[in-house]
Amino acid sequence: MTERPTPSPDTIRAFLAETPKLRARDAAGKLGIAEAQLVAAQIGHGATRIAAHPDRIIPAAEQLGEVMALTRVGDCVHEKTGEYGNYHPGQHAAMTLTEQIDLRIFPSHWVHAYAVETESEQGLRRSLQIFDAAGDAVHKIHLREASRHAAWAQVVADLAEADQSEGQTVEPRKPTEAPKSRPDKADALRDEWTKLTDTHQFLRLCSKLRMNRLGAYRIAGEPFVRQLDPTAADAMLHAVRDAGIEVMIFVGNRGCIQIHNGPVHTLRPMGPWQNVMDPGFNLHLRLDTVAEVWAVEKPTQRGPAISVEAFDAEGGLIFQTFGLGKEGRDSRPAWGKLVAALPSLAAVPA
Structure with a gap:
């Protein structure tokens, strides 16, 4: 069985232009690529490759004020609104802890990251998006109306990598470990x-x-x-x-x-979805x-x-x-x- 070839950045952008309401994760699935590859195809077209390590990302997020933190596993999405702060770095595990945003972070899996600007029916959307080696989303930070948008340009400039070529190479996804009993x-x-x-x-x-x-x-x-x-x-x-x-x-x-x-x-x-829809x-x-x-x-x-x-x-x-x-x-x-x-x-x- 031959592998499906990765579409070119031009092809990916054309597909996104034709399906503006499709969520990024779903669009990547339809194209047979990782979500990080979908985002990297937009470098120079609203996306900027940035440093991925949490020691860089989290202090930058603290400058943006109130944002929405998003972490997902499979078909479960967890979203919290608040400000980042109280960051504790660590080689193997790190933590950020405020009343609203409470994260346990494993830096070795923060491999690719992008600052993304996307036009939508609601206006310009801005986010910092972090992915693992396979190109799957690890964590996302979405700006909201109350965020410090004036700080965005400097945050992106400070985090930007020298390599701004479009496209991204990813590793094969590691399967979920099956239940293991003795x-x-x-x-x-x-x-x-x-x-x-x-x-x-x-x-x-x-x-x-x-x-x-x-x-x-x-x-x-x-x-x-x-x-x-x-x-x-x-x-x-x-x-x-x-x-x-x-x-x-x-x-x-x-x-x-x-x-x-x-x-x-x-x-x-x-x-099939149950949704908690509370403020914050x-x-x-x-x-x-x-x-x-x-x-x-x-x-x-x-x-x-x-x-x-x-x-x-x-x-x-x-x-x-x-x-x-x-x-x-x-x-x-x-x-x-x-x-x-x-x-x-x-x-x-x-």
Whole structure:
């Protein structure tokens, strides 16, 4: 089977001109290219290649005032409006933490980046867009009406790379790691699980036992995990809204995890999508791609950490939700009761 040839930048721009309402990710899919290649075809035509490292991008974003931060994994999009700040660099992991924008960043996956200006029916749109080695979007920063647009030109000039040739070479996409269990290590998993004192220790435990997250969930059993009906993903959002509690919703890819800390007020379903449409926070979740949902309990020094976690058919993590436990705003007891009431997966007849 021969590979589909990559269309020329001229061909890509012509296609975009003919389909102005098509989202970039969908346009790239129709052309059989990575989204970074779609954007790079527009260098000199509204796009500028810029430094991709978060140590350059995040301080630049801080100069733009109120913006919208977007992180996506598959068919789940997490959007937060606010200002970047409180950046903590790190060789392997970095962090930016404000009341509105809370990110965990993995710099090795910030490989390609562009400053993009696009004309739309709503006017000129500006964004900083970061991609991994395969050309998949890692994180995007969209300017809004209230942003400091006067700072845009200097930000782009400061970040611009010397190479402004159109086009982009990308690496093959790495597949999602399939669920990996070790049934012979189930007793060891449960024993070590009871000794956890922090949720971050769990992945190290999985690595030590040569499993991964979903593989461990599939063999741990109660009281550590309970498999929920896939409809629990939507039921959880409704229950959080109705209970008026605050939660932490994590959505992340290999290069960036974005976190919402707070309530969920407005749900607007549209076709297969469930949409949280709140001031400062939007979440777009395609429910029919949710294959497995698990209620998980891990011990910590602050008490049990209870989460609801959704996975796609390939075993990729879509989202995690925890009860918010900030001092004076402790929703964890109410969250625990909410999770306990979510529907379990019906037993499959033999």
